[in-house]
Amino acid sequence: MKKGSSEKPIKPGNRAHRKQLLALGSVLVGVVLTATKFVVGILTGSLGILSEALHSFFDLGAALITFFSVRISSRPADETHPYGHGKAENISALVQALLLLATCVWVVHEAVQRLTVKKVEVEATFWSFCVMILSICLDLIISRLLYSGARKYGSQALEADALHYSSDILSSAVVIAGLTGARCGYPDLDPIAALGVAVLVGVASVRLSTRAVHDLLDGAPRGLVEQIRSQVTTVPGVETTNSVRVRRAGSSTFVDMIVGASRLLSLDQGDRLSDRIEAQIKRIVPESDVIVHLHPVSTNETIQDAARAISKRFPRIQDVHNIWAYRDGQSGRYFLSLHAKIAPDLSLEDAHRTVDELEEALRQELPELADLETHLEIADGVSSGRKAELGREELETLRAQILEDPLVLDLCDVRLHRLSTGNLISCRVHLSRELSLERAHAIATRVEEKIRASLPEATGVVVHTEPVS
Numbered sequence: 001m002k003k004g005s006s007e008k009p010i011k012p013g014n015r016a017h018r019k020q021l022l023a024l025g026s027v028l029v030g031v032v033l034t035a036t037k038f039v040v041g042i043l044t045g046s047l048g049i050l051s052e053a054l055h056s057f058f059d060l061g062a063a064l065i066t067f068f069s070v071r072i073s074s075r076p077a078d079e080t081h082p083y084g085h086g087k088a089e090n091i092s093a094l095v096q097a098l099l100l101l102a103t104c105v106w107v108v109h110e111a112v113q114r115l116t117v118k119k120v121e122v123e124a125t126f127w128s129f130c131v132m133i134l135s136i137c138l139d140l141i142i143s144r145l146l147y148s149g150a151r152k153y154g155s156q157a158l159e160a161d162a163l164h165y166s167s168d169i170l171s172s173a174v175v176i177a178g179l180t181g182a183r184c185g186y187p188d189l190d191p192i193a194a195l196g197v198a199v200l201v202g203v204a205s206v207r208l209s210t211r212a213v214h215d216l217l218d219g220a221p222r223g224l225v226e227q228i229r230s231q232v233t234t235v236p237g238v239e240t241t242n243s244v245r246v247r248r249a250g251s252s253t254f255v256d257m258i259v260g261a262s263r264l265l266s267l268d269q270g271d272r273l274s275d276r277i278e279a280q281i282k283r284i285v286p287e288s289d290v291i292v293h294l295h296p297v298s299t300n301e302t303i304q305d306a307a308r309a310i311s312k313r314f315p316r317i318q319d320v321h322n323i324w325a326y327r328d329g330q331s332g333r334y335f336l337s338l339h340a341k342i343a344p345d346l347s348l349e350d351a352h353r354t355v356d357e358l359e360e361a362l363r364q365e366l367p368e369l370a371d372l373e374t375h376l377e378i379a380d381g382v383s384s385g386r387k388a389e390l391g392r393e394e395l396e397t398l399r400a401q402i403l404e405d406p407l408v409l410d411l412c413d414v415r416l417h418r419l420s421t422g423n424l425i426s427c428r429v430h431l432s433r434e435l436s437l438e439r440a441h442a443i444a445t446r447v448e449e450k451i452r453a454s455l456p457e458a459t460g461v462v463v464h465t466e467p468v469s
Helices: 012-044 047-073 087-116 126-153 156-183 189-216 224-232 267-284 303-311 348-365 392-403 437-454
Strands: 238-249 252-262 289-297 317-327 334-342 369-378 385-388 410-419 422-432 458-468
Touching: 012 047, 012 126, 012 156, 047 087, 047 156, 087 156, 087 189, 087 238, 126 156, 156 189, 224 238, 224 252, 224 267, 238 289, 252 267, 267 289, 303 317, 303 334, 303 348, 317 348, 334 348, 348 369, 392 410, 392 437, 422 437, 437 458
Parallel strands: 252 289, 334 369, 422 458
Antiparallel strands: 238 252, 317 334, 385 410, 410 422
């Protein structure tokens, strides 16, 4: 890719300003064409040119509607319009379609009258051809600008306005054909040409109104839901896409979806997954407004995983650990054992009731369980207490016992903490940095056992291993 080939993103304020400039340009072209065609049509008596003048007059009205709708749709969302004001563009497109249909009805009525009842002499003068050629040139320029702006800014109002001017190009060409026929002695070609204009305008109005109503009824763009669903399922961590809803409001697209993800994900992991899903959707629909709701599902879980996930439903259970499960060879069913840490402010009765509810939930979701046991523990918290000192004799005895282990190089920072829940002993042991983590853990365990044997009043022991040269 060439350097600088990608376009820079356009700021919302600049987008709105440029859309309004395009709409204003459409209004100016409409004024010029309407005035010119009416003057020439009245002077020449050409129904084709007069019908084109009326068509341009309605185009001018449509351009004004487009201009104001673009201004309204550019307003930011507020309390009464949380999705913004983009629907103003869809309403504008529908109104323009109705104006086109009104034009068709008038032109068809006049054409039939001239073919059956009244005869009007048409002067196919030099100026008649000039005004229609001028109309084609201006229509071509403004329609290309409007179509370009509609694609760039995703504006249905600009696209509807461009459709008006595109139909003008075709209808002007039909009128020129009618004027040519009148000049060659076939005056009926003029009302016939007007009927051709009505057909072209009618087709354009039906297309426009269909799209406008589709968006006003929150219809999703064709194929977009399937495209989003197929792309989101490729994001790692997405298990299912249960619901995808897409709606458009003017140039804005809103996407909300429900995605199934593992219930074992943490809040932070779920948030990161939502960000990845949103980024994937915005590759398909740039500058869209995306809301992702994660629905927890159980996939490829062990019994231990399921027990952890189910326990999170109970706010009073702060943690489950030491989860053991085995399968009985004869029955094929499982035995489960776990430790549950309960909030310390609960009474025994409340704590027991909470554990009963946990066990009931486990049995309902895991019918393969034959039996289970739950051990109650007090959840970790901040206890009141104070720091104290070990007696000199106790400390020397403990130090001698610990240093009996040849792999313990030193014992230091032995501290006694008298807590409301019991006594806590903490210390540091120096070990060789050449030891493996497994060996260091085994030594720390032996040190802890010796401390508990020497100081049975200790309800907790923390041994910190520190590598030294």
